[in-house]
Amino acid sequence: MSATQDRVRALFREHLDADRDPDFGVGLGDSGISSMDAVKFVKACGEAFGVERRAEDVADFQTLGDVVTYLDANAG
Secondary structure, rough: OOOHHHHHHHHHHHOOOOOOOOOOOOOOOHOOOOOOHHHHHHHHHHHHHHHOOOOHHHOOOHHHHHHHHHHHHOOO
């Protein structure tokens, strides 16, 4: 597991009040995340990694794995 996945997992638990491990290959909606929560979560990830995203860009991410891939490529 990558360091980015570990951080995203912690953010998932913190911001979504989840007591389970996220499945990085499952669609965001399929993992029980509402669209509003997805926006907040992706924004929190961006802030944690120093990457800015607009709320409407959340649709670019189909899975948590997509979020991790984006953060790995763009975090500075």
